[in-house]
Amino acid sequence: MNLIRRGVVALLLVPGLAGAQSARSRGPNGGLVVIVDGHPVELVASGTEVILFVSDEQGRPSSTRQASGRLTIQAEGRTSTVTLRPAEPNRLVGALQAPLASGARLVFNGTIDHGHRVTARYVIE
Numbered sequence: 001m002n003l004i005r006r007g008v009v010a011l012l013l014v015p016g017l018a019g020a021q022s023a024r025s026r027g028p029n030g031g032l033v034v035i036v037d038g039h040p041v042e043l044v045a046s047g048t049e050v051i052l053f054v055s056d057e058q059g060r061p062s063s064t065r066q067a068s069g070r071l072t073i074q075a076e077g078r079t080s081t082v083t084l085r086p087a088e089p090n091r092l093v094g095a096l097q098a099p100l101a102s103g104a105r106l107v108f109n110g111t112i113d114h115g116h117r118v119t120a121r122y123v124i125e
Contacts, residue, residue, distance in 0.1 A: 050084075054067065054113070069084045100124045106122040
């Protein structure tokens, strides 16, 4: 296993690393929600599409026009990365190679809301 993969695996397995937050509730779109630095970030996976809904500190949709990010996925002993692209009004969208299995661990690293860097952790139930 190369050093980069080891680092990603360590990031996925260590709770609370680098200010990352874990999903604790369900959002208005039925996905897992993480509050990171006051920003609710909701993850919804449907088939081979993954969507992150980004909100501001008051829970209102936050523009993703200038947002970017990637999703690192650890599932079934493999690690993969999905690049997310902005989709108005408040979404980041990416294509999965296969539907997410129960127990998959995901880490979102991105820039939202005027350059605000965030990290959010999710575990698919």
